């Protein structure tokens with residue numbers, strides 16, 4: 001928009017200059033035209049509101065999860081907004097809110113599942129702070145290992161995986177670094193809600209004491225501060 005506006009102004013000045021030179025013979029010569037604009041003006045910094053951030057950016061077409069979570073790609077991924085009334089995103093490498101955009105893309109179905117579950121959880125517990133969501137996938141999926149910081153992920157490659165941090169008993173907006181910090185009742189409820197929402201798997205840590213249907217809820221290493229939710233691929 002700024003480029004167009006500048007161009008219009010330049011055209012206007014040029015037209016005035018021609019008119020002045022032709023119709024007023026005694027008038028002093030018009031001032032030299034301003035130098036041509038050769039570079040675009042810097043982008044205008046915007047500060048979107050939380051409401052705007054909560055709106056998904058529409059992908060070019062339906063999201064697709066190609067390949068496998070541990071060897072795949074994401075087509076037409078959707079960016080999880082960095083904050084909303086129901087969640088905040090957490091950067092597991094820099095250990096801060098929000099997570100970087102290039103770490104929070106998923107299939108539209110994954111984003112919708114997170115929205116639905118976390119909105120319902122927040123509605124049931126309006127007094128609690130938002131739930132922290134960690135890494136999803138990269139914008140086009142693919143390898144997301146330790147080259148991207150921290151321990152990295154063996155999976156998280158095709159937009160079906162999301163790390164969701166256990167609610168803390170002290171309500172602080174940090175990962176629960178030790179199992180003692182987890183509010184186990186709330187964490188169990190959040191897990192149950194993802195299971196009810198149709199998650200294919202929810203991976204939990206060895207020391208969380210959480211439970212669920214054995215086919216879905218599985219105990220693995222490195223999940224004592226977050227649950228890893230994997231959904232089934234979208235159909236089609």
Ligand SMILES: [Zn+2]
Nearest residue numbers: 153162163228
């Ligand atoms: Zn994970």
